[in-house]
Structures are given as C-alpha cells and as structure tokens.
Amino acid sequence: MQPALDTVATWARDWKVQASASKCCFTTFTLDPKECGGKVVPTLKFSGEPLRYDPNPTFLGITFDDQLTFSSHISSLKDRMAKRRQCLQALAGKTYGAHRRTLRTAYITYIRSVFEYGAAVYFTHASPALRAKIETEQNRCARIITGCILPTNRAALLAEADLPALTVRAKELAATVASRIARLPAEDRAKQLLERDPRPRLKYRAHEAWKRACAQAAEEGRPEPALPDEDALLPHKPCIRRVGQWTLREAGVSDCPAEPFLRVSPEPPWSTHQGSVTFIVDLPTTTRRTDPPDKRREAAERALAALPAPDCSIWSDGSAAGGTSNGGGGAAIILHRENDRRIECLAAAGTHCSSTRAELVAVREALKSLASLPADSLDAIKEIRLCTDSRASYAHMRSRLWGGPLPSLGHVLGGSATLIFEYLRRVGRVDPPVDAATAVAAPAATA
Numbered sequence: 001m002q003p004a005l006d007t008v009a010t011w012a013r014d015w016k017v018q019a020s021a022s023k024c025c026f027t028t029f030t031l032d033p034k035e036c037g038g039k040v041v042p043t044l045k046f047s048g049e050p051l052r053y054d055p056n057p058t059f060l061g062i063t064f065d066d067q068l069t070f071s072s073h074i075s076s077l078k079d080r081m082a083k084r085r086q087c088l089q090a091l092a093g094k095t096y097g098a099h100r101r102t103l104r105t106a107y108i109t110y111i112r113s114v115f116e117y118g119a120a121v122y123f124t125h126a127s128p129a130l131r132a133k134i135e136t137e138q139n140r141c142a143r144i145i146t147g148c149i150l151p152t153n154r155a156a157l158l159a160e161a162d163l164p165a166l167t168v169r170a171k172e173l174a175a176t177v178a179s180r181i182a183r184l185p186a187e188d189r190a191k192q193l194l195e196r197d198p199r200p201r202l203k204y205r206a207h208e209a210w211k212r213a214c215a216q217a218a219e220e221g222r223p224e225p226a227l228p229d230e231d232a233l234l235p236h237k238p239c240i241r242r243v244g245q246w247t248l249r250e251a252g253v254s255d256c257p258a259e260p261f262l263r264v265s266p267e268p269p270w271s272t273h274q275g276s277v278t279f280i281v282d283l284p285t286t287t288r289r290t291d292p293p294d295k296r297r298e299a300a301e302r303a304l305a306a307l308p309a310p311d312c313s314i315w316s317d318g319s320a321a322g323g324t325s326n327g328g329g330g331a332a333i334i335l336h337r338e339n340d341r342r343i344e345c346l347a348a349a350g351t352h353c354s355s356t357r358a359e360l361v362a363v364r365e366a367l368k369s370l371a372s373l374p375a376d377s378l379d380a381i382k383e384i385r386l387c388t389d390s391r392a393s394y395a396h397m398r399s400r401l402w403g404g405p406l407p408s409l410g411h412v413l414g415g416s417a418t419l420i421f422e423y424l425r426r427v428g429r430v431d432p433p434v435d436a437a438t439a440v441a442a443p444a445a446t447a
Contacts, residue, residue: 001026002044009047021049027057029066036066062118070122074130077115081137084111085144092144103145104161111141115166120177123170124243128206128228135166167229171247178244182258193241200236207232253352280307310385311337314366317389318349318358327353329362333370337380345369359390 012019026044030036037055044051056063056072063073088107091098098106115123115134123131139154142161158165164172184191210232213225231238234246248254284306285299313336318329327349335341347365349358363386370384 001042005044005046005051013047019046021046021051025052025054025057027054027064027066029064029068031067038066060118062122068125069130070126071130073122074126074133078133078137080114081111081134081141084114085137085141088141088144100145104163107141107145107163112138112166112169116169116173119166119170120173120240120244123166124174124231124238124240128232131167131229138163138166167231171230171243174240174244175247175251177240178248179253179258183261185260194244196241200242202237204232204234204237207235256352259350304387307385308383309336310383311335311381312370312384314363314370314384314386316359316362316366316386318355318360318362318393320349320353320355320358323355325352327355327358327361329358329360329365331362331366331369333366335377335381338377343369356390356392359388359393363388363393 009019011017024046028035028040028042034040038053041053056065058064063070063076065072088103088111091106092103097103115138123134139157142148142157142163143150143152145163146157146160148157148160152160178194181188181190181194186192206228210225210227217224227233231243231246234242236242245254280303283299283303285302287296287299313334314331315334316329316331318327320327328347329349330344330346333343333345335343345365345368347361349361353361366386370381371378
C-alpha cells in the first residue's frame with residue numbers, strides 16, 4: 001500500500017495539490033481472525049506524514065468495518081431511525097392523531113428514507129441477525145401507523161400498514177440499481193463490474209443452516225422449514241450484483257433487452273430556437289377529474305380555439321396495463337394544409353414500461369412519421385401543435401429528460417479553482433506545471 005500512496009503523493013506534488021494528511025485515514029479489510037479488529041495495523045505515510053488508522057471509516061455516508069459486516073453502520077442507522085420515530089409518535093396522538101395514510105407517508109419519506117440510502121449495497125450483504133435490528137424499527141413504526149398491539153403477527157402487521165419488509169425493499173432497490181447499470185454504455189466501469197462473473201469464495205451461512213434444518217426435518221419426517229429469508233436460496237454470500245441479478249431472474253425480466261440510456265445534447269432542442277417552442281398546460285377554465293366530461297371538453301376546446309391555427313396537429317396517447325406492462329402508443333397526425341389529411345401511427349412501448357413511456361413513444365413515432373413526409377409537404381408545415389393528456393410526459397419533454405443545462409467543472413469547483421481550470425483548459429496542458437527554479441535547473445542537469 002505504501003508504494004501506491006507514494007505515487008499519489010508524487011502526483012499531488014507535481015500538480016501543486018496540497019493534501020492534508022491529518023484529515024486522511026486508512027483501514028484494512030480482512031477475514032483473517034489474526035488480523036481483523038485492529039490486531040495488525042500497518043504503518044503508512046503520505047508525503048512523509050503518518051496516516052491515522054480508523055477501524056470504522058465513513059465514506060459517502062456509509063460506515064465500514066474491517067470484515068464488511070456493516071454492523072457499525074446498521075447500529076448507527078437503528079439509532080437514527082429510533083430518534084425520528086419520536087416525530088411519528090407525536091403525529092399519531094390519541095386526541096389529534098393524523099390519518100393512517102398521512103402517518104404511512106411520513107414514515108416512508110422521513111424514516112424509511114434513512115434506511116434506503118445505500119441499502120442496495122449494505123443491507124443485501126448484511127447477515128440476517130443484523131437485518132432483524134432494522135426490521136424491528138419498522139415494526140415499531142408500523143404499530144404506530146396501524147394502532148396494532150405488541151403481540152400482532154409481524155406479517156399481518158406489515159400487511160395492515162401496507163409496507164413491505166425491509167429485506168424485500170432492499171432487494172427491490174438492488175434490482176433497480178442492477179437494471180439501471182445494465183442500461184449504461186459497455187465501456188462504463190460500473191457495467192463491467194456488474195457483468196463480471198468472479199468465482200464466489202464465501203459461503204452463505206444462512207443457506208447452510210437452512211439446508212441442515214431441511215435435512216434434519218427430512219430425517220424426522222417433518223415438513224421442510226420455512227426460509228429465514230428469500231435470499232437464503234443463494235449458496236454464496238449475497239451482494240448487490242448477486243441479489244440484483246437473482247431478483248431480476250425471479251421477476252422474469254432478466255432476459256428482457258435493456259434499453260440504453262438516451263444520450264442527448266445537454267441543452268434541450270428548443271434552447272437554440274427561443275420563442276419557437278411553447279408549452280401550454282393551463283386551461284382558461286379550471287377543471288377537475290370529477291367534473292362532467294362535457295365541462296372538461298368545453299374547457300379544452302376553448303383553450304385550443306385561443307391558439308393560432310397550426311399547419312399540422314398531432315394527437316398522441318399511450319397507456320400500459322396496470323401502468324407497468326404491455327405498453328403501447330399511438331398518434332393521429334392531421335395535415336391542415338392538405339385538406340385535413342389524416343395519418344395514424346402505432347408503436348409498442350415494451351413488455352415492461354410505464355404509461356409515461358408509452359405516451360413518449362407515441363410522440364416519438366408521430367414525429368418520425370412527420371419527418372418522413374415528402375419535401376413539399378414538410379415545406380408547407382410552419383407550425384405544429386402537439387396535444388398530449390400526460391402531464392408527466394409534458395414535464396419530461398420540458399425539463400430534465402432532455403439533459404438540462406449541465407454545470408461545468410469550473411462551476412462545481414468555484415473560487416480560485418475556477419481560474420486554474422480555465423487556464424488549463426485554454427492552454428490545453430496535459431503535463432504538470434514546472435516551477436521557475438526547476439525550469440532553470442533542468443537544462444543544467446541535462447548538460
């Protein structure tokens with residue numbers, strides 16, 4: 001490790017980067033019982049200054065330990081959740097208590113969110129005994145939400161509170177992370193790490209204990225015992241890669257092709273054509289979903305009548321079964337310059353998709369069909385009106401889905417670092433800067 005630190009120190013010295021060794025620390029990861037727990041602490045230095053050994057360093061909000069059990073992090077997490085539970089208890093007063101739906105929302109956003117940060121990494125790797133500590137905190141919150149008494153069955157308690165077990169939630173997060181990483185480019189290091197298939201070394205103790213219990217039950221003629229956790233089926237130690245891929249297989253979506261992330265310009269396409277693209281979402285008359293259809297139709301027609309006459313109108317619609325599967329979209333294109341000639345287009349949005357994606361697919365297909373028209377038809381189109389009933393699609397098209405303005409490195413650094421960055425960018429420097437004294441001494445040394 002010391003040669004690697006010396007390389008970093010040399011790079012920092014060449015590039016005039018001053019690192020504070022007093023703010024740095026190191027730890028060791030080992031499963032050797034003779035070395036773990038701080039029994040063997042190497043002496044490491046950075047730029048000649050000794051580095052401090054920390055058995056439980058915190059990096060990006062997660063506390064590590066030398067055996068990667070995450071026991072210190074889970075203990076700290078349990079205390080934080082218990083402290084926030086007091087706020088939930090105050091909301092659930094006997095005389096002024098909030099509704100169950102309000103309490104559940106408060107728990108998910110204020111308490112469970114603490115658990116969810118990094119849960120795909122640490123909770124899938126933690127032992128069942130450590131997971132039970134956090135599950136206990138959720139059970140206490142579920143009793144506050146539902147008003148159930150202490151002897152209530154755990155499964156019935158969570159079903160009454162409409163909450164999944166935290167082990168299930170961690171698997172959902174791991175599958176979500178795995179599916180998002182699968183959409184990254186092939187050269188991305190995270191995707192390469194996820195698709196790597198290393199030889200597993202650590203056996204899963206929970207799996208081995210369950211197999212022993214099953215064998216003993218078979219010898220005694222008893223039924224097979226229940227799994228302590230779903231991932232006890234895995235013979236080797238769970239991790240985000242193994243659990244994420246296993247969850248996707250169990251859900252039946254592991255063989256579905258992963259659609260790559262859309263790479264677009266950092267600026268929305270209409271940023272270079274100011275004033276030529278207008279978004280209108282408000283109606284002249286405010287309506288609600290509970291209003292009669294005639295009233296809502298009248299408000300929509302009044303809004304359309306107030307707009308300038310277009311050369312082309314596009315009406316899009318998309319939906320998915322249950323909002324999650326077998327989605328499809330369609331659009332009707334009306335060319336007003338050609339006696340209201342009508343063009344219809346349909347497209348599948350995918351076996352697993354949202355209604356928002358189905359709506360965006362409909363818009364995409366309509367624009368592709370419009371772009372494929374003959375040149376004389378396109379020349380006659382100066383103004384297009386796109387009508388969609390999906391507010392989510394409207395928000396996606398208008399804001400971050402298109403990338404949005406991205407901050408430069410100079411904006412992120414700020415201060416004097418911005419000036420240094422701008423100088424390096426202008427001169428195109430790739431070599432470290434050279435001091436005046438070094439520049440004078442270099443020719444003499446060469447001579």
